Amino acid sequence: MKRVALLGSVLALAFAGCGLISSPPIDNPFQLNGKQTTFNLGPSAAATGTANVTATFEDLTNLNLPANPSGFSYNLAISSVSFGAGCPATIPSPINVTMSATLTISDGSGATARSAQSTANNVQFTLTSSGSQVTVGNLTNGTLNLNVGQTLPIIQNGGQNTAVLAAQITTVSTPDLAGCAMTITWGGGQGVLRF
Secondary structure (H helix, E strand, O other): OHHHHHHHHHHHHHHHHOOOOEOOOEEOOOOOOOOEEEEEOOOOOOOEEEEEEEEEEOOOOOOOOOOOOOEEEEEOOEEEEEEOOOOOOOOOOOEEEEEEEEEEEEEOOHHHOEEEEEEEEEEEEEEEEEOOEEEEEEEEOOEEEEOHHHHHHHHHOOOOEEEEEEEEEEEEOOOOOOOOEEEEEEOOOEEEEEO
């Protein structure tokens, strides 16, 4: 029995050394839940738009870290998508969306300013519509890996912080969405510390 416990401890240390152990997810770490971004899709068959959203968040003071983390990742989440001016009367289904997203977190100003940034390319998801209801599905490649050495000091101390999520989307559908205003309501997403 002692050998099993010892083996478990050795394996846990080995996995931690390889970054295979992670913290429980930190829900909505950057307070993006419910924030909206409206994309005015350009006049082409592969309708493309760029926009960003800004949120403020307080320090995360309840991170009880048993060891030094080796990484910090943030998983994007989308709560809903809606359509406005310039869109077809009947929203096409499916709509395939490709997105690149850059998340920048910062605090302070001037000489005390600190920031960390990460980009996720080729994020993909599908929109299906039924009547006025639009469903988001199959979100893939939506993980942003932030430099943990830059990120932890920002999110743990120094007061109020800012998160800016900038995104560019391209939609493919029949008919296309050229000239359409598409609004994404973001979910809070999850942050994960790796050890």
